[in-house]
Each structure stands twice: as structure tokens, then as C-alpha cells.
Amino acid sequence: MDQLQYVSDNLRHGPAAIWAHLHPVIQSLKEDIDSSIIYFIINGPTTQYRNKINFYLFATKVYEYGFTCASLNFLEAGHGKGAADGIGGVIKRKADDLVNVQGKDITCAKDLLEGLKSNVNVHLHEVVEEEIDKIESGLPNNLKPLPKTMQIHQLQTVRPGEVKHRVLSCFSCQETFCNCFNPVTTSFTVEDTAINLLELEARRIPQLIKVENVVCKNLKSKYCVMRYDGRPYPRIILDVDEEEEEVEVKVMHCVGVNRFFGP
Numbered sequence: 012m013d014q015l016q017y018v019s020d021n022l023r024h025g026p027a028a029i030w031a032h033l034h035p036v037i038q039s040l041k042e043d044i045d046s047s048i049i050y051f052i053i054n055g056p057t058t059q060y061r062n063k064i065n066f067y068l069f070a071t072k073v074y075e076y077g078f079t080c081a082s083l084n085f086l087e088a089g090h091g092k093g094a095a096d097g098i099g100g101v102i103k104r105k106a107d108d109l110v111n112v113q114g115k116d117i118t119c120a121k122d123l124l125e126g127l128k129s130n131v132n133v134h135l136h137e138v139v140e141e142e143i144d145k146i147e148s149g150l151p152n153n154l155k156p157l158p159k160t161m162q163i164h165q166l167q168t169v170r171p172g173e174v175k176h177r178v179l180s181c182f183s184c185q186e187t188f189c190n191c192f193n194p195v196t197t198s199f200t201v202e203d204t205a206i207n208l209l210e211l212e213a214r215r216i217p218q219l220i221k222v223e224n225v226v227c228k229n230l231k232s233k234y235c236v237m238r239y240d241g242r243p244y245p246r247i248i249l250d251v252d253e254e255e256e257e258v259e260v261k262v263m264h265c266v267g268v269n270r271f272f273g274p
């Protein structure tokens with residue numbers, strides 16, 4: 012995995028900012044490793060990550076990237092993130108050099124990005140204010156806190172807007188989310204989530220073509236959406252049998268957010 016460092020003119024550290032910063036890394040993960048599940052491991056029991064807004068974003072945003080399941084894990088304090096802090100230190104020293112040695116002016120994130128581009132061996136990404144605003148504007152304002160929020164160490168979502176959570180984590184069982192240590196399920200209600208499944212489906216497949224409810228030869232080579240296991244998947248119609256009212260479809264592979272290709 013490449014190292015990714017963020018720069019931003021925005022100094023917000025709340026959940027919307029966190030998810031705006033996570034965007035490029037989650038997107039490239041989904042593209043590089045086409046996994047259906049994503050694990051987050053968070054260092055330290057900080058309130059920045061352990062709150063109802065972050066839990067809500069966790070329970071909704073992962074689906075926008077095409078994951079069907081996600082796990083969020085909090086480590087106890089003291090588990091260092093030395094490597095990440097080390098990269099941050101290198102960036103800061105290089106930025107000092109740009110100003111002190113090369114005499115450059117750095118007045119904003121863009122200047123820093125431009126100046127460091129050829130100087131550091133990490134991917135640099137700028138998070139702009141609009142990306143944070145976009146996430147923030149989609150947040151419902153009546154979210155209820157999860158019971159025992161400050162003690163929760165492990166959460167999982169398998170359905171948009173729903174989280175299963177527990178105070179003690181289990182990493183021993185092979186199941187994605189076992190029933191050890193009495194997990195509790197909490198749903199952000201539909202009004203709360205303001206996220207409607209149909210809307211989510213439409214967002215995943217933007218070029219949704221409405222297929223007439225009549226099976227005819229014209230459908231050949233057209234795209235369609237097939238519901239499998241409760242989720243929509245794009246397909247290409249290979250052949251049509253008008254008499255039997257059947258279509259033969261070709262599977263497409265997911266290669267990222269809203270990106271599919273046919274084999």
C-alpha cells in the first residue's frame with residue numbers, strides 16, 4: 012500500500028472532514044483490491060472518531076463505495092501510529108526547507124502541494140473545503156447517540172443505516188461478525204438516515220437505463236440492472252428469447268465505485 016499524506020486549507024477535524032480525507036484512500040483500495048468488506052482500525056479511544064455522526068457516516072458511506080459490509084475497530088490508547096507521524100515529520104521538514112533553503116512562499120495547501128510534488132516519495136492529496144461541506148450537508152440533524160458510545164470498541168454494518176456494536180471486540184472468530192460479547196444492533200431510522208435505498212442504488216449505477224417491461228429483440232446488447240441477493244448489479248443483455256420472455260445476460264465485474272467492465 013502506498014503512503015498517502017493529506018494537505019488542506021481547512022482545519023476542521025470533525026467526522027465530515029475525516030470522511031472527506033478518507034475518500035481517496037477508500038476509493039483506491041476499492042479499485043486495487045476488489046473486496047466486498049472494509050476494515051477500519053482506529054488508534055486510541057478519541058471522541059473525534061467515536062461519536063454518532065462518525066458511526067452514521069460509517070453505516071452509510073461504505074455502501075457508496077460498493078462495499079457490502081464494513082468493520083470499525085478502536086484500539087486502546089497507547090497503540091502508536093509512529094509510521095504515520097514519521098511521514099508527517101518528513102513533510103514538515105521538507106516544507107521548512109522550501110521556505111528557508113529555497114526561498115519559496117507557502118501561503119496555502121496548493122503551494123505546499125506544488126512545492127513538495129517532486130521532493131517527497133509519498134502521494135500527496137489536497138482535501139478541499141467543498142468535499143467536506145458536501146458530506147456535512149447530507150448529515151441528518153436528529154441522529155441519536157448509540158448506547159454506551161464511549162465504551163464501544165467494535166462496530167459492523169451489513170445494511171445501510173444499521174450498525175451492530177459491542178464494548179468488547181472479538182477477532183478470534185472466522186465469522187465476519189460473531190455474536191460474542193453480546194453485540195447490540197442500532198438502526199438510524201429512515202428519517203434519520205435520509206438515505207433511501209433506491210437513491211443509493213441510483214447513485215451506484217448512474218447510467219441506469221430503464222428497460223421496458225416487454226421482452227423484445229431490441230433489448231439485445233443493452234444494459235440492464237439485475238437484482239441479486241437484494242443488491243443491484245449491471246449486466247449486458249446477450250440474447251433475448253421473445254417467446255419464453257427470457258433474456259441471457261453477461262456478468263460485469265466491479266472495478267471501483269460505479270465502475271464495471273464486461274469479461
Ligand SMILES: [Zn+2]
Binds near residue numbers: 182183184189190
Ligand atoms: Zn467471536
